[in-house]
Amino acid sequence: MSYIITCPICGKRDLYEFRFGNEDRGPAPKQERLTQEKYVQQVIMHAAVVGPQKEWWCHSSGCGTWFTTFRDTTTGRETDENGTVK
Amino acid sequence: MKLKRLWTSKPLKASYDAIMIGGGIHGLATAYFLAKDHGINNVAVIERRFVGYGGSSRNTAIVRANQRSQSNVKFYDEGLRLWPKLIDDLDFNMMFHNCGNLNTAHSESALSASRLSVSTAQFCGVQSELLDRKQCKELIPALNMSWDITHPVFGGMYHPPGGVLRHDGVTWGLARGADKHGVHIHQLTEVLKINTSQGKVTGVVTNRGEITSPKVMICAGGYGNSIAYKLGIRLPVHPLTIQAMVTQPLKPLLNHVISSGAYHVYANQTLKGEIATGAHMDPWPNYTTNTTAHYFRHQAEALTELLPCFKGVKFMRHWAGLADMSPDMAPIMEGNYPIEGLYLDVGWGYFGFKSGPITGKYMAEYVAKAKRPEILEAFSLKRFENFRPTGETAGAYIYGPWN
Numbered sequence: 001m002s003y004i005i006t007c008p009i010c011g012k013r014d015l016y017e018f019r020f021g022n023e024d025r026g027p028a029p030k031q032e033r034l035t036q037e038k039y040v041q042q043v044i045m046h047a048a049v050v051g052p053q054k055e056w057w058c059h060s061s062g063c064g065t066w067f068t069t070f071r072d073t074t075t076g077r078e079t080d081e082n083g084t085v086k
Numbered sequence: 087m088k089l090k091r092l093w094t095s096k097p098l099k100a101s102y103d104a105i106m107i108g109g110g111i112h113g114l115a116t117a118y119f120l121a122k123d124h125g126i127n128n129v130a131v132i133e134r135r136f137v138g139y140g141g142s143s144r145n146t147a148i149v150r151a152n153q154r155s156q157s158n159v160k161f162y163d164e165g166l167r168l169w170p171k172l173i174d175d176l177d178f179n180m181m182f183h184n185c186g187n188l189n190t191a192h193s194e195s196a197l198s199a200s201r202l203s204v205s206t207a208q209f210c211g212v213q214s215e216l217l218d219r220k221q222c223k224e225l226i227p228a229l230n231m232s233w234d235i236t237h238p239v240f241g242g243m244y245h246p247p248g249g250v251l252r253h254d255g256v257t258w259g260l261a262r263g264a265d266k267h268g269v270h271i272h273q274l275t276e277v278l279k280i281n282t283s284q285g286k287v288t289g290v291v292t293n294r295g296e297i298t299s300p301k302v303m304i305c306a307g308g309y310g311n312s313i314a315y316k317l318g319i320r321l322p323v324h325p326l327t328i329q330a331m332v333t334q335p336l337k338p339l340l341n342h343v344i345s346s347g348a349y350h351v352y353a354n355q356t357l358k359g360e361i362a363t364g365a366h367m368d369p370w371p372n373y374t375t376n377t378t379a380h381y382f383r384h385q386a387e388a389l390t391e392l393l394p395c396f397k398g399v400k401f402m403r404h405w406a407g408l409a410d411m412s413p414d415m416a417p418i419m420e421g422n423y424p425i426e427g428l429y430l431d432v433g434w435g436y437f438g439f440k441s442g443p444i445t446g447k448y449m450a451e452y453v454a455k456a457k458r459p460e461i462l463e464a465f466s467l468k469r470f471e472n473f474r475p476t477g478e479t480a481g482a483y484i485y486g487p488w489n
Contacts, residue, residue: 002380016380020370020487040471044413045320048311048371073325073372 005078006086007059008067015076021056023047024068050074052083092258093137093265098272098294102130104453105290105299107277107313108306109133110142111253111439112431114260114271115446116303116453121267122175123447124454129269130299132292134276134309138257141307144375144407145439146330146362148343148354150187150248152214154203155477157464158416159210162437164461165444166247172443178259181357184249185342188217188225190392192237192348200243207245217242228339228393235391237348248343250354253439260443280317280428287427301453303429308373308408310432319424322470323410323433324371324487329381330364331404332356339395349388361396363389367409369487375406411435411487414475419445420467421452429453430467 003015023046029038047053052070059065070079078086104120106113109131121127133139149169151162169182191197200216207214222242223229229239261271272294279291280302289298304313308325336359345352345365353363366381368374382404390397412418412433420430431449434441448459458466464476 002378015370036473037471040322041320044322044470046311046322046324046371047315047320048323048325049315050312050373071370074374076372076374076376 003076005057005069005071007062007065009063009065010059013059013062017059017061019058019060021058021066023049024054024056048073052079052081054081092262093271096270096272098275098297099130099270100296101289101298102270103128103299104301104303105129105297106131106303106305107290108140108304108309109137109261109271109273110140110305110307111138111256111260111442112305112307112445112449113303114257114264115443116305116431116449117269117446118260118264118267119447119450120454121264121269124450126454127268130297131264131269131271132275132277132290133271133273136273137261137271138254140309141407141409141438142257142442143253144330144405145253145436146352146354146364147250147253147439148187148248148352149251149440150245150343151212152187152189152203152207152243152245152248153478154206155416155464156206156210157476158478159206159212161444161461162440163210163212165441168443168447169251173259176259176263178255178262180255180259181252182249183251183357184247185354186244186246187248187343187345188222188242188244190222190229190242190344190346191240192346193240196347197241200241204243212245213247214243214245217244225342226340226344226393228395229344230392230394237346250343250356256439256442260446277313277316280313282317282425285426287425300427301429302427303431303449303453305431305449307434307438308410310410310430312373314430314432317425317428321418321430321432321467322413323418325373325408326367326411326487327372327375327406328364328367328409328436329377329385329404329406330362331382331385331401332360332362333396333399334402335359336361336399340393344393346392349392351385351388351392353389353393360402361399367411367487371487373408375408377404377406409435409438413470415478416476417441417445417465418467419449419452419462419465421458422456423467
């Protein structure tokens with residue numbers, strides 16, 4: 001079984017060409033009044049959603065582009081935001 | 087001959103003194119020690135599938151206490167010494183075989199790292215020693231000593247008290263022991279929601295109805311994140327699928343557990359003669375527990391380069407389970423934070439099996455007395471926001487799916 005996701009430049013490629021860049025947590029918190037707790041929440045705390053999850057990926061063994069996409073964590077398949085397999 | 091069930095099926099009560107979410111080694115051990123040592127036997131172990139169906143039966147059953155940091159070594163050492171006592175107390179043969187672990191070093195720097203770990207172990211009074219190349223070969227004659235391989239052997243770290251157990255036996259023994267002390271084990275019972283009121287846990291909602299309880303512990307292995315997130319709690323843990331496999335049975339030739347960081351392989355010969363081997367984690371978080379051809383091939387290549395006599399041997403079974411990796415490769419054992427009455431026993435990564443009973447012993451004390459036992463000080467959830475990781479890895483928070 002192989003996993004495939006879509007790079008915006010190179011198209012559909014084997015997931016092993018990509019580096020996982022964590023789940024998407026929105027923009028980074030502002031530097032002013034940044035607490036350790038907020039920082040840690042942004043950097044290492046994971047929801048690890050069961051089902052489709054918005055994630056950052058880098059095509060590290062290809063064009064090097066960073067992009068976001070949805071992936072169903074229970075099947076490993078790339079999906080759209082509603083969970084429909086692409 | 088009349089077969090006797092190891093544990094009985096009891097009706098689901100509306101209220102318990104404590105609820106364990108997850109019917110694996112950790113949940114069963116905590117329930118067992120709560121009942122045996124603290125007199126709290128109105129306890130339910132809630133399991134979504136079947137007892138021991140998750141990580142408890144998907145690991146490679148290796149036990150050891152040769153970690154890097156003192157807090158870890160002391161904890162796992164006590165865990166290692168608990169096994170024979172537990173086997174006696176439960177009167178259940180878990181087939182503890184303390185054959186010793188050899189961790190091979192494949193570079194000068196890896197050998198230096200082994201030297202540090204050996205010093206830590208010896209400082210803590212744990213048997214561990216540094217071996218040179220020749221001594222490694224004496225210990226494991228099948229080892230490939232050629233310099234013309236991807237990762238030649240430079241030496242190793244030998245840890246005699248380590249070994250293997252029969253992991254199903256551990257689960258069954260603990261389930262029977264817990265049941266004898268009055269614990270209720272509920273299989274096919276999924277927690278849908280954890281109820282809270284005014285910052286306190288009040289119970290859980292399951293697919294079989296609502297249960298009230300002032301104390302709820304999450305000990306669901308790789309599924310810990312998904313349960314904690316029902317309360318909006320994020321954990322510094324990645325659930326990663328990890329794979330293992332066994333070969334056909336062979337005559338005895340591997341008398342120790344061997345592990346190699348560079349080859350990313352660990353292997354041991356079971357008492358049946360099969361070579362149980364594994365190590366690969368998916369480099370992205372998922373709950374699939376899928377096995378992959380990608381890894382099957384990698385494992386065969388790495389194993390036969392390290393131990394060439396396995397060339398041509400056939401793999402019989404290949405399976406996968408979940409490992410809940412924390413960023414500093416040490417567990418998180420937390421109580422009454424961030425919500426009163428909630429206990430977390432997560433982030434075990436690939437140390438969940440070896441730590442099962444000892445975690446149960448101390449988490450039972452934590453749950454019973456609502457006070458953190460001293461040995462668990464290093465493993466709080468707060469260590470991450472205080473930037474005080476355990477020191478198990480060289481840098482802070484580096485360990486993720488990408489390495």
